Amino acid sequence: MNIQYKKGVLELCVLSLLKRRDCYGYEISEYLSKHIDIADGTVYPILRKLRKEGLLSTYTQEESGGPPRKYYSLTNLGHETYEKERSEYLKFAKKVELLLEDGFDDKE
Amino acid sequence: MTRNEFLSKLADELKKNNIGEIDDIISEYDQHFAFKLADGFSEEEIAAKLGNPVLIASQFESIGDENNSRGRKAAAIIGLGLLDIFAGAFFILLSAWEAIMAAFSLCGAVIAFSLFGSISPWSLIPNMPRLAEIVFGLSLSSLSVLTAVGCIYFAAFIRQLMRSYRRFHENTIAIASGRGILPTVTISPKISSRFNRRLRTIALISLILFTTCFVLGILVSMILSGTLEFWHTWGWFGYQAVN
Known part of the structure; x- marks a missing residue:
């Protein structure tokens, strides 16, 4: 898959991991x-x-x-951004999934 | 590629791309090697899984370093400043031409008015029979209208060009500071098609009227004066006919 395309989603995945717990880079x-x-x-x-x-x-x-390990943790801005982008992404992904369905019919 | 080869290659590329805090980045990758080695991977395997150092460095670049972007912004502003001087001069030139056309149109109107009214301010209008005055007056008033239409089009063009340049100006700064850009503005002026049609009709009529009346005026003058060079007969340009 195209790396530019993946990048935005990867950012979201990183944020979701760090929301659960602080991690160091290798983790x-x-x-x-x-x-x-x-x-x-x-x-x-x-x-x-x-x-x-x-x-x-x-x-x-x-x-x-x-x-010594360098740990990353989510800031307040990080928390807010994650919640906002998560719901936006899920909405978007649901739509795309619908559009890509084989039997998708535009005429409703 | 060994650990050292990978790290020095990456450091070189980062330096080439003018990325800040290179030591910090290198230590992350160094630790990555350390962890993977502890899991039993070879340096070659780890380097291969990390990816091409050139590509990795370019991913840092595309993120844009803070100092780098500030420098780019400053460079963009300086460049734009210079460009603005030229563009400004160009716009002044265009506006001057617009003013000349407007003055030309106004002069045509004044002369036509004088001809119709048979008045000669400061004796500038050469004397001629009444019929010639009317025909030349018609010709000049058409020319005045034609030029006025040209003025309207040209003014619309200058205005649109300025808008387009302004948008380009704003977008260049936006790009340099990493902000989003607005859609570009076309150079061609937006004139409503109805207004445009009307203007074109007026221009066409006045062009025809101007040329016809101009030729007609000369013919009438030749006939009335009885010579081809009627201006000599009527004593134009400050001298009388010799014979």
């Missing part, structure tokens, strides 16, 4: 590539973009037996 990358077919390297530009837009904030946390 997010693993989570997405487990469910969606993308190159692993694609996630980091998205994280950076969301942070630039103020939807995410970061903090570092020491880990036992490893380098």
Whole structure:
């Protein structure tokens, strides 16, 4: 699938994961590539973009037996944006699904 | 590609694309390698799964760095400023031409009025028989109307051109600062088709009237004066006929 096309949806998936819990970059990358077919390297530009837009904030946390990890967490703006875009996307996806149905008839 | 090759290639590409906080980005990818290595993957496998560093770097670019976009905006504004000077001069030129056409139209009307009324302000109108005055007067008033129609069209054209340029100006800044753009404005002026038809009819009639009356005026003058060069006979241009 076209990467530009996927990008917006990927952003939404990242937000939905971070809504549940804070994650570090690698976790997010693993989570997405487990469910969606993308190159692993694609996630980091998205994280950076969301942070630039103020939807995410970061903090570092020491880990036992490893380098400190950079955690991403949702800001208030991130929460609001996620809820808004989630409902918009679901509405849109439902419509597209309907339109792509084999027996779809425009004349009603 | 090994871990080091991948990371240095990525750093090079990011630098080339003028992306900020490169160390921060590189450390994310470095950690990615560390985690994957711990899971038992080879450096080559990990690099292959990450994707092409050139493409990854370009994804950072398309996001647009803050400093970069501010720089682009400044460059766009400077460029537009220079362009505005030229465009401004061009618009002044066009407006000047509009003013000249309007003045021409007004002059035609005044001369026609003088001819009809048989008056010669500051003795500028050469003397001629009444019939020639009327025919030339008709010709000049048609020319005046024709030029006035031209003025209306030209004014509409300048106005639309300015609008179009303004939209281009706004959109260029919007693009440079990463905002959405508005649809472009066409150069061709919007004149309602009914008004347009009327204007065209008026222009056509006045053009025909002007040419016919002009030729007719010369013919009438030749006949009335009895010579081909009637202007000598009637003492135009400040000298009398020699013979």
